[in-house]
Amino acid sequence: xxxxxxxxxxxxxxxxxxxxxxxxxxxxxxxxxxxxxxxxxxxxxxxxxxxxxxxxxxxxxxxxxxxxxxxxxxxxxxxxxxxxxxxxxxxxxxxxxxxxxxxxxxxxxxxxxxxxxxxxxxxxxxxxxxxxxxxxxxxxxxxxxxxxxxxxxxxxxxxxxxxxxxxxxxxxxxxxxxxxxxxxx
Numbered sequence: 107x108x109x110x111x112x113x114x115x116x117x118x119x120x121x122x123x124x125x126x127x128x129x130x131x132x133x134x135x136x137x138x139x140x141x142x143x144x145x146x147x148x149x150x151x152x153x154x155x156x157x158x159x160x161x162x163x164x165x166x167x168x169x170x171x172x173x174x175x176x177x178x179x180x181x182x183x184x185x186x187x188x189x190x191x192x193x194x195x196x197x198x199x200x201x202x203x204x205x206x207x208x209x210x211x212x213x214x215x216x217x218x219x220x221x222x223x224x225x226x227x228x229x230x231x232x233x234x235x236x237x238x239x240x241x242x243x244x245x246x247x248x249x250x251x252x253x254x255x256x257x258x259x260x261x262x263x264x265x266x267x268x269x270x271x272x273x274x275x276x277x278x279x280x281x282x283x284x285x286x287x288x289x290x291x
Contacts, residue, residue: 116188
């Protein structure tokens with residue numbers, strides 16, 4: 107499975123491509139950051155993020171995008187920019203018919219480091235170790251994008267089995283009788 111991890115942001119949108127399957131060594135194919143100037147108009151910044159992600163999709167041909175799920179922060183401005191960049195990534199994937207998986211920051215940290223409260227340095231160190239890199243990816247947004255891809259590759263099999271079990275249970279559950287129309291007890 108080849109996954110493009112996206113750590114959304116308007117100024118720095120981390121991107122990283124990882125390939126492999128759970129239980130086997132993973133391979134990094136590329137890592138970087140799509141940058142936009144903070145003083146540029148919002149529309150132009152969103153177009154720049156879109157163009158950057160499209161270049162990554164063209165070059166690396168991932169099977170899926172793993173995007174950080176936007177969570178509430180105290181700084182509304184930061185949340186809005188993150189949400190907008192996240193939406194751009196999802197739009198690019200949808201245009202190509204690629205599935206998108208959303209993972210929370212704590213889920214990614216827990217998958218990669220064993221702790222949902224790990225700091226950026228710990229995430230970078232573990233990404234370096236897991237992918238057998240010589241140096242940690244810089245900036246942290248790039249390492250976070252790789253961590254998202256790793257998280258998805260490792261968690262996808264269990265998530266798929268859970269979804270299948272839920273669907274099977276729903277299919278086997280007895281149907282509730284339909285209410286009789288126009289009749290009042």
